[in-house]
Amino acid sequence: MNGYPEEELRRALRALADRPPVPLAAPTPQAAVRAAARIRGRRRAAAAGLVAAAAVLAVLAPQWSSDDGSRMPAPPAATAGPPSELPAATEPAVQADPEPGVPYAHDLYVHCGIRYAKFAGRWWHAEPEVPEEALDPALRVNPYTAGTMVLVSAVEARFVRSAPDLVVTFRPLAVEPPPCR
Template structure:
């Protein structure tokens, strides 16, 4: 038998059979119920912690996102305040430039047609401008249209929206534009 002497195998099996049985602890039904309740409490606490973390990130992420958040307000009216060359108090002093060729979620303001947008902390001019009348009715229902903005080069950014298809090229501006009327 596989090179083992039969007598050694028999004695090993008898030794195992003669050993006293080790008691196995079987949990009571009450202990099982308590353990299940403890696991549910831990899962609930972990879920609540996850909800709080996601809510906290939802408040912080728009400040870091290119374009200053998910929605760009209408271009502000020219009023007293800091000169256009200096950042306003609510804008971050450090501008984070987007990576070339990477699409970033961007809401484009289309109330007066497509003329300007603010992306990556600076103003951009549509080249060519798209008048409001040229926009699809579905686009004009909301003053914003969602899509993606891609930095093509240091002097060119491209907005793309699908359904209905819309592609607009933008060039950087030196100063803040005059708001539409």
């Protein structure tokens, strides 16, 4: 019985019985049930709020920017392979006007599949789009995957990543794309 020895419970009940009654109005059973339900509801709401906050933080954390407007570096778990496989990151000013044929370190957003990329100060559309379900499971671990982006021509950019192999061609967009759903 609740882990208490039976004799100890009997002594506690006798002590309560020997006390003079306290003139308090006992709550009705319905009021006690409603109060308990309110407490459970508040606990559930608080737990749901914490889960929602954690989900928002997980989505937005990689997108936070530093003071100079560039994206903060991804955590070590988001980078694949040894640093020697990827070229060194270039300054944001250089990426705003990249040279054709030069690979630039780039973190591609793959959370909703591969649809759009922002590179060289403009938005690009993947051709063909790669739905999230078609991505290798190793790419779905993080919302970003590290690789290189090469400006092939004024109307074509190519993202390349090894282990797992991934090559995606992008075409420029005239307007900013809608957010993923």
